[in-house]
Amino acid sequence: MSKIKILKILAIFLTIGLIWLAQNHLDDYSLRILTTIAIFIILATSYNLINGVTGQLSLEPNGFVAIGAYVTALLLIGSEAKLDMYQLEDPSPWILIANTSLLPALFLSGVISSILAFCLAFPVFRVRGDYLAIVTLGFGFIIRVYAVNTPEVTNGAIGLNDIPSSINLYWAGGIAMVTVLIMLNIIYSKFGRSMKAVRDDEDAASAMGINTFKIKTYSFMTSAFFEGVGGGLLAVFLTTISPDIFTFFLTFQLIIIIVLGGLGSMTGAIIGTFLVIGGGEWLRVLDEEVNFFGLHINAHPGMRMVVFSIILIAVMLFAREGIMGKKELSDLFKRSKK
Amino acid sequence: MILQLDSVTMAFGGVKAINELSFSINDKEIYGLIGPNGAGKTTAFNVITGNYTPTTGKIKFQNKDIVGKKAHKIVKLGIARTFQNIRLFKSMSVLDNILIGFDSAIKYTYLESILRLPRFFNEEKKSKQKAREIMEYFGILEFEEHKASDLSYGNQRKVEIARAIATNPKLLLLDEPAAGMNPAETKELAELIKKAKDDFDISILLIEHDMKFVNQLCDKVLVLDYGKTIFEGKPSDAIKDEEVVTAYLGDFIHD
Numbered sequence: 001m002s003k004i005k006i007l008k009i010l011a012i013f014l015t016i017g018l019i020w021l022a023q024n025h026l027d028d029y030s031l032r033i034l035t036t037i038a039i040f041i042i043l044a045t046s047y048n049l050i051n052g053v054t055g056q057l058s059l060e061p062n063g064f065v066a067i068g069a070y071v072t073a074l075l076l077i078g079s080e081a082k083l084d085m086y087q088l089e090d091p092s093p094w095i096l097i098a099n100t101s102l103l104p105a106l107f108l109s110g111v112i113s114s115i116l117a118f119c120l121a122f123p124v125f126r127v128r129g130d131y132l133a134i135v136t137l138g139f140g141f142i143i144r145v146y147a148v149n150t151p152e153v154t155n156g157a158i159g160l161n162d163i164p165s166s167i168n169l170y171w172a173g174g175i176a177m178v179t180v181l182i183m184l185n186i187i188y189s190k191f192g193r194s195m196k197a198v199r200d201d202e203d204a205a206s207a208m209g210i211n212t213f214k215i216k217t218y219s220f221m222t223s224a225f226f227e228g229v230g231g232g233l234l235a236v237f238l239t240t241i242s243p244d245i246f247t248f249f250l251t252f253q254l255i256i257i258i259v260l261g262g263l264g265s266m267t268g269a270i271i272g273t274f275l276v277i278g279g280g281e282w283l284r285v286l287d288e289e290v291n292f293f294g295l296h297i298n299a300h301p302g303m304r305m306v307v308f309s310i311i312l313i314a315v316m317l318f319a320r321e322g323i324m325g326k327k328e329l330s331d332l333f334k335r336s337k338k
Numbered sequence: 339m340i341l342q343l344d345s346v347t348m349a350f351g352g353v354k355a356i357n358e359l360s361f362s363i364n365d366k367e368i369y370g371l372i373g374p375n376g377a378g379k380t381t382a383f384n385v386i387t388g389n390y391t392p393t394t395g396k397i398k399f400q401n402k403d404i405v406g407k408k409a410h411k412i413v414k415l416g417i418a419r420t421f422q423n424i425r426l427f428k429s430m431s432v433l434d435n436i437l438i439g440f441d442s443a444i445k446y447t448y449l450e451s452i453l454r455l456p457r458f459f460n461e462e463k464k465s466k467q468k469a470r471e472i473m474e475y476f477g478i479l480e481f482e483e484h485k486a487s488d489l490s491y492g493n494q495r496k497v498e499i500a501r502a503i504a505t506n507p508k509l510l511l512l513d514e515p516a517a518g519m520n521p522a523e524t525k526e527l528a529e530l531i532k533k534a535k536d537d538f539d540i541s542i543l544l545i546e547h548d549m550k551f552v553n554q555l556c557d558k559v560l561v562l563d564y565g566k567t568i569f570e571g572k573p574s575d576a577i578k579d580e581e582v583v584t585a586y587l588g589d590f591i592h593d
Contacts, residue, residue, distance in 0.1 A: 182452050189451035189458065190437070190444045190465075193430070197438045200427035207387060207421075209413030209442045209505050218448055264429075326429055 004330050011329075012177070019173040031169055037277050038172035039233045042179045044257045044269040046226030049183055051255075052263035053192065054219040055199025057129065059251050060120075060136035063143035064224045066246035067116065068109035068231025070147065073160045073241055074098055075105035081162060088151035088158065095153060102166060106175075106232040113228030114221045121217040128202070140248060147243040159242025160235075167236050175233065179226050183266050184328070186222065195219050199264070260315060262322030267329045272322070283308055339401075340365050340509055340541045341386070341417075346395030348378070348385050348565075355381040357565040359395070363509070368535060368542045370552045370573060373562035374585055379545045380422060382562070383511050386543075387419050388412040399509070414442055418507035420498045422514050422545075428487040432478060432497055435486050436469040439504025443468075469504065475537070476500045476530070492523050496530075503538055512544040516551045528554050549577060561585065 022034055047061045077085070079096040100108070124135050147154045154160070186192050194215045197205040206212050235241045257276045261268025283304035290297040315323065342362040348355045356378040363369045371379050384390045386397060388409040397405050404412055418439075427435050437444075444465050446457045473479040476496045481489055486497060495515060502510055515531065516524045528551055535542055546552050552559060553573045561569040561576055563585040569576055576582050 185452050185454055186448075189462075190441055190446070191448055191451055193434055193438055194441060196430055196434070197427045200429055201425050203389070204421065204425040204427065205438070206409045207389075207413065207419055208438050208501065209410050210438065211408075211410045 003333070007330060007333060012181075015173070015177050019169055022173075023169045033278060033281050035167070035169050035172045035237055037273055038169065038176040039230055039237060040254075040257065040273045040277050041176040041270055042172075042226055042230035042233065044254055044261075044273050045180055045183050045266050046223045046230065047254045048258045048261075048264065048266060048269045049186070049195075050219050050223040052258055052265070052269075053187060053199065054195040054216060055264075056125075056216060056219070057133045058124070058136040058220070059133050059248070059255075060139045061223075061227050061254055062246045062248060062250040063140040064113040064117070064227035065231035065234065065250060066143050066147060066243070067113050068106075068228030069235035069241050069246070070154055070160070070231075071109040071112050071228070072102075072105045072232030073163045073235045074153075075100045075108065076102065076164050076236070077160065077162065085160065085162070086151070086155050088156045090152065091155075092152045102171075102236065106229050109228040109232035110225040111228075113231075114225040117221045117224030118217065121213075121220050124220075125213055125216050137248070140246075140251060144243050144246055147246070154243070157243060159240060159244075161240035163235055163239045163241070165236050165239045167233065172233055172237070175229065179229075180266060180270065182226075187266065187328075191215065191218060196264070256312070258322075260312065260322055262319075262324035262326060264326040265322070265324040265328055267327070268322050268324030271324065279308060279311070280304070339363070340367075340399065341543070342396075342398040342401075343382075343386075344396040344398070346382075346385060346392045346397060348381055348390055349393045354565050356385070356562070359562075359565070359567060361560050361567070361570060363541050363543055366535065366539070366541055367557050368531075368544065368555050370556035370559035371543060371545045371562065372547070372549075372552060372559055372576070376564075377562040377585075378565040379562055380513060381565075383419060383513055383543075383545065386412075386511065387417060413505055413507075416506070416508035417511065418502035418505045418509075419511040420495075420502050420513055420515065422517065424491075424494045424498050426486040426494055426497055426501070428485070430486060431483055432473070432486055432489070433466070433469060433482045435497055435501050436472060436504050437465060439501040440465045440469060443506065472500050472504055475534075491518060492527075495519070495527070499531075499534070503534065503540075507540055509541045509543065512542060512546075514545050514547065516546060516548050524548060524551055525554075531555060549573075553577075 022031065043061065043065065050056050050058055074095060075098050078099060082091050082096055120139060124132060127135060148157050194205065194210045197208070197210060198212050198215055202212055253276065257272035258269050260275060261270070261272030286304040286307055287299060287301050289299045339362050343360055345358045345360050347357055359382060371382060373379055381390065385392045388404065388407050391406055396403060399415060399417060404415065427438060444461050446461050450458050470479060473482060476499065478493055478496050478500065481493060486494065489497065499515070516527055519527065531542065532555060556573050558571065559573045559576050560567060561582045568581045568585060569579050
């Protein structure tokens with residue numbers, strides 16, 4: 001037990017050290033990739049809680065990410081900048097008043113997503129499996145359509161730009177680390193056990209006295225909170241957002257990440273993020289002209305996506321349950337000690 | 339009297355899966371529910387545990403009406419069950435499976451688990467201790483770290499019963515506990531159930547086809563056929579009853 005604890009503390013310090021090293025020694029391009037990865041770690045691990053750990057196939061994260069992004073953006077942009085920006089319709093008065101600094105803005109993004117998740121839980125968890133997927137998919141669409149059609153709040157399809165940006169890898173990496181720690185604390189508690197029980201067999205779980213609706217709602221709200229926070233960070237990082245960013249493709253990307261890493265494993269979600277988000281960038285070499293020992297290959301834009309898809313297929317063929325399966329890093333250590 | 343069913347009927351459309359079922363179980367009694375396939379035994383279980391709400395009739399547990407209560411609330415009142423086809427949490431360790439049974443007994447909040455406050459550690463330690471005691475009792479302590487799905491069939495049965503006992507029930511419902519077991523395992527299980535009944539101070543309601551098992555264990559049996567009660571009394575009398583024999587073997591005797 002104490003070995004795990006030492007490992008945990010070591011991992012925390014190692015992460016902090018690596019973030020510090022990266023922030024001080026890497027160029028802007030690499031830092032941007034790493035920041036994107038950190039934000040997607042927040043999104044992927046929190047999505048993994050509801051989808052992988054609790055086993056509720058929900059397809060709504062783009063909705064919560066959008067809410068988080070818009071809330072943070074609206075809270076950070078000053079009222080005069082807003083007046084300039086809104087071209088389709090004048091901003092609502094309450095939009096003009098709203099203004100805070102970054103940390104409360106991110107927190108509020110999470111809280112608002114979480115409250116919406118609570119309201120959504122009542123209709124959503126009346127259904128299971130495929131039907132749940134369809135209902136939550138609808139929610140993602142509704143949020144996007146709402147963003148396009150309420151120009152007095154969201155500036156419609158034009159979106160919001162000039163979001164004051166002050167984040168660096170410390171912010172994104174730090175929040176990502178805290179998110180992962182909280183997720184792990186939840187998983188290794190009675191609540192995490194109940195979530196896994198709901199995933200494995202919902203009827204048996206309720207026959208053991210577990211209020212399955214309550215557990216699913218906890219998981220859903222927690223997931224929504226961090227998706228909101230992640231969305232807020234994404235807005236600040238991109239400095240400009242529009243409804244187009246939050247299509248189903250975002251959800252789809254998160255699904256690829258957690259399935260590749262292993263549904264239900266936080267370690268897997270982190271590895272998956274590095275592979276999918278980082279891999280997409282690092283494979284850019286393939287799009288360019290290549291001189292391979294005198295063999296000249298013309299540039300094929302899009303080649304990297306072909307290679308990337310092949311890698312995905314190969315991983316899924318050889319690791320059916322994803323890279324980590326349902327295991328965490330600590331489980332691997334436990335086994336090797338035996 | 340721990341459980342009392344009063345003319346309970348469960349109808350699915352036009353089919354009455356159980357019809358006017360009435361019986362009562364006394365404290366510390368092992369009560370058998372037998373009958374051919376499709377007689378409505380498992381439906382009776384599902385009605386008692388709150389998975390189905392009966393069409394008509396009353397169910398009283400310790401003199402409290404439990405009709406219409408949700409399944410997880412009924413567990414908290416003190417009725418635990420096992421399933422006909424073993425339903426463990428397959429991806430979890432045996433220890434975690436047992437700990438799920440303790441879930442309502444573990445008292446810490448969501449926030450306390452996130453912040454890892456002292457109560458979290460105390461409660462986890464206490465419940466793990468209790469879980470190990472139960473595992474030791476059922477002889478499955480050595481599999482504590484194993485994945486539940488890796489265990490043998492007989493041991494999975496034991497984990498399922500141990501998990502049900504962990505919810506601290508007053509009444510335990512066992513759905514065909516001896517199904518798929520060889521005679522030696524069946525005998526061992528019968529002894530284990532009898533011992534557990536005394537040690538944990540519980541009443542037991544069980545469904546079983548193995549008449550030898552029922553004879554050895556039950557104080558009283560009720561025979562169901564097409565949802566109707568055709569016999570209630572001592573197991574040794576049941577096998578002599580004409581109607582029971584007819585239901586089980588067909589009515590060629592009368593031809």
